[in-house]
Amino acid sequence: xxxxxxxxxxxxxxxxxxxxxxxxxxxxxxxxxxxxxxxxxxxxxxxxxxxxxxxxxxxxxxxxxxxxxxxxxxxxxxxxxxxxxxxxxxxxxxxxxxxxxxxxxxxxxxxxxxxxxxxxxxxxxxxxxxxxxxxxxxxxxxxxxxxxxxxxxxxxxxxxxxxxxxxxxxxxxxxxxxxxxxxxxxxxxxxxxxxxxxxxxxxxxxxxxxxxxxxxxxxxxxxxxxxxxxxxxxxxxxxxxxxxxxxxxxxxxxxxxxxxxxxxxxxxxxxxxxxxxxxxxxxxxxxxxxxxxxxxxxxxxxxxxxxxxxxxxxxxxxxxxxxxxxxxxxxxxxxxxxxxxxxxxxxxxxxxxxxxxxxxxxxxxxxxxxxxxxxxxxxxxxxxxxx
Amino acid sequence: xxxxxxxxxxxxxxxxxxxxxxxxxxxxxxxxxxxxxxxxxxxxxxxxxxxxxxxxxxxxxxxxxxxxxxxxxxxxxxxxxxxxxxxxxxxxxxxxxxxxxxxxxxxxxxxxxxxxxxxxxxxxxxxxxxxxxxxxxxxxxxxxxxxxxxxxxxxxxxxxxxxxxxxxxxxxxxxxxxxxxxxxxxxxxxxxxxxxxxxxxxxxxxxxxxxxxxxxxxxx
Ligand SMILES: Nc1ncnc2c1ncn2[C@@H]1O[C@H](COP(=O)(O)OP(=O)(O)O)[C@@H](O)[C@H]1O
Ligand SMILES: [Mg+2]
Numbered sequence: 001x002x003x004x005x006x007x008x009x010x011x012x013x014x015x016x017x018x019x020x021x022x023x024x025x026x027x028x029x030x031x032x033x034x035x036x037x038x039x040x041x042x043x044x045x046x047x048x049x050x051x052x053x054x055x056x057x058x059x060x061x062x063x064x065x066x067x068x069x070x071x072x073x074x075x076x077x078x079x080x081x082x083x084x085x086x087x088x089x090x091x092x093x094x095x096x097x098x099x100x101x102x103x104x105x106x107x108x109x110x111x112x113x114x115x116x117x118x119x120x121x122x123x124x125x126x127x128x129x130x131x132x133x134x135x136x137x138x139x140x141x142x143x144x145x146x147x148x149x150x151x152x153x154x155x156x157x158x159x160x161x162x163x164x165x166x167x168x169x170x171x172x173x174x175x176x177x178x179x180x181x182x183x184x185x186x187x188x189x190x191x192x193x194x195x196x197x198x199x200x201x202x203x204x205x206x207x208x209x210x211x212x213x214x215x216x217x218x219x220x221x222x223x224x225x226x227x228x229x230x231x232x233x234x235x236x237x238x239x240x241x242x243x244x245x246x247x248x249x250x251x252x253x254x255x256x257x258x259x260x261x262x263x264x265x266x267x268x269x270x271x272x273x274x275x276x277x278x279x280x281x282x283x284x285x286x287x288x289x290x291x292x293x294x295x296x297x298x299x300x301x302x303x304x305x306x307x308x309x310x311x312x313x314x315x316x317x318x319x320x321x322x323x324x325x326x327x328x329x330x331x332x333x334x335x336x337x338x339x340x341x342x343x344x345x346x347x348x349x350x351x352x353x354x355x356x357x358x359x360x361x362x363x364x365x366x367x368x369x370x371x372x373x374x375x376x377x378x379x380x381x382x383x384x385x386x387x
Numbered sequence: 388x389x390x391x392x393x394x395x396x397x398x399x400x401x402x403x404x405x406x407x408x409x410x411x412x413x414x415x416x417x418x419x420x421x422x423x424x425x426x427x428x429x430x431x432x433x434x435x436x437x438x439x440x441x442x443x444x445x446x447x448x449x450x451x452x453x454x455x456x457x458x459x460x461x462x463x464x465x466x467x468x469x470x471x472x473x474x475x476x477x478x479x480x481x482x483x484x485x486x487x488x489x490x491x492x493x494x495x496x497x498x499x500x501x502x503x504x505x506x507x508x509x510x511x512x513x514x515x516x517x518x519x520x521x522x523x524x525x526x527x528x529x530x531x532x533x534x535x536x537x538x539x540x541x542x543x544x545x546x547x548x549x550x551x552x553x554x555x556x557x558x559x560x561x562x563x564x565x566x567x568x569x570x571x572x573x574x575x576x577x578x579x580x581x582x583x584x585x586x587x588x589x590x591x592x593x594x595x596x597x598x599x600x601x602x603x604x605x606x607x
Binding site: 001003004007008011012295296298299300301302303304305306307308309379380381384385386 | 432433436439441461462464465466468469470474476477478480482484485486489492493496497498502541
């Protein structure tokens with residue numbers, strides 16, 4: 001019967017072209033949507049690796065002030081640390097987590113080169129962000145005078161640079177001032193939950209010599225806006241003419257995450273409309289088809305098809321048409337993993353393919369069932385009736 | 388072979404009620420060739436449909452081969468049609484998107500059969516109606532007479548005991564019509580029980596028995 005139906009479809013291929021094209025497009029769109037959703041979901045399952053709750057980022061923009069900047073920054077951070085409401089504070093650069101600023105650099109180990117985010121900071125960074133140290137240690141006072149510049153890597157950076165080897169003590173790059181790995185932390189997803197794991201490296205800046213441009217502050221839970229206002233007023237008085245800008249990491253995280261979720265949501269809504277359109281289209285074409293084929297239905301019933309056999313035939317025809325559309329779609333879809341378009345993992349593409357396949361078949365079946373069951377209700381004697 | 392007892396068929400639409408068959412009692416023994424005549428709209432097609440299990444009578448009993456079929460399920464009726472009955476229609480009812488051979492194979496698709504055996508049987512049936520040289524053609528490439536011969540091949544491919552033909556020569560000229568009748572007579576010679584609706588007295592005379600209908604009733 002399958003071969004018979006395939007011949008029937010093949011001989012009507014021109015009339016089926018539109019349906020096949022609709023199925024093809026729907027399949028590809030679903031494939032895209034599922035790839036995106038699965039990719040985001042897979043990333044989301046990887047924890048950030050740090051705490052953003054009750055954490056503030058303060059930008060220390062000195063404006064037109066040029067006098068004794070390093071001293072003023074140290075005074076400011078000293079003042080911040082003196083509040084009982086503050087648990088910890090750390091000086092860093094403006095590329096605080098979830099901010100719009102990034103800083104990166106190429107790192108090299110025995111011919112392996114990676115591009116890594118670089119965070120310049122001090123001794124208290126892991127305390128403020130509640131970062132777990134998996135191997136080795138964070139920076140300590142003695143690092144300020146060591147010959148090697150110490151560096152702490154996140155797991156992703158260590159993995160890409162050293163593979164399975166122990167990262168501790170490894171020396172990166174050459175030249176007069178190379179880095180030595182002193183510690184490894186877990187994840188550090190500074191761009192939000194929906195981004196993949198990226199390498200990150202932390203370097204120590206001497207607060208007495210380096211002019212830091214931002215401060216991360218961990219406050220006690222339940223700290224009020226009144227405290228925020230009081231602190232900002234105190235700091236403003238200390239740094240006349242500076243432009244101090246405070247942001248909540250929790251808010252910044254939200255907007256960062258929206259960069260991933262909003263397009264996905266818009267895509268999903270558009271897909272929804274598209275699929276609804278396709279579904280209605282298929283439904284209409286099937287209904288029309290079945291009316292045009294009343295003769296054939298009557299004939300097949302006369303020749304031995306049961307009512308359910310007719311339903312099955314029409315559903316099977318749609319399944320075969322879908323198989324053709326999907327087969328063509330597959331040719332396009334497999335290019336994504338093969339050519340590494342968008343750089344998503346192959347596992348995501350594979351899962352998305354199967355989900356798209358299942359959804360398109362569900363959609364087609366739902367659209368085909370009603371018209372096909374109507375076809376079965378056509379009385380053979382009436383269908384064959386001729387005046 | 389076919390036995391109709393007190394058959395009545397009423398068609399009801401919202402406005403009118405048509406008594407298409409009125410108390411039909413009829414027995415067609417195995418191997419008989421019966422022709423059915425009557426003016427247009429007198430119920431000939433309806434009678435054939437009832438005999439062919441395509442339509443349920445409003446009243447009365449239909450027996451095929453001694454089996455009373457009024458309680459048969461749709462599936463069982465379909466199987467009975469497939470195995471015992473071959474249909475031939477005035478307007479051929481070929482599927483235009485399938486080749487001659489594929490058209491002839493259709494009845495075999497509704498029973499357990501292999502592709503090879505279907506092919507063999509369809510070729511055999513086409514040979515019988517003299518169309519083995521047109522197997523790969525499509526219906527649109529055939530003349531009316533050839534189309535009807537394809538339809539006959541399709542009707543006999545499953546080797547049914549009964550052939551029901553509703554004005555099989557109605558759309559054909561007299562030469563082609565005569566050809567078709569000859570094929571049917573030949574099939575009857577080989578044992579088929581045939582009921583044929585016709586408007587042609589001469590053709591009817593060549594069959595074993597003539598049944599005349601008028602307004603749903605049997606008048607002779
Ligand atoms: N499906 C139907 N619905 C309503 N009336 C019908 C239907 N089929 C046939 N009839 C009516 O039943 C009568 C007999 O029709 P039919 O058996 O087709 O006549 P014939 O084949 O002798 O020309 C006609 O009056 C016709 O209009
Ligand atoms: Mg008729």
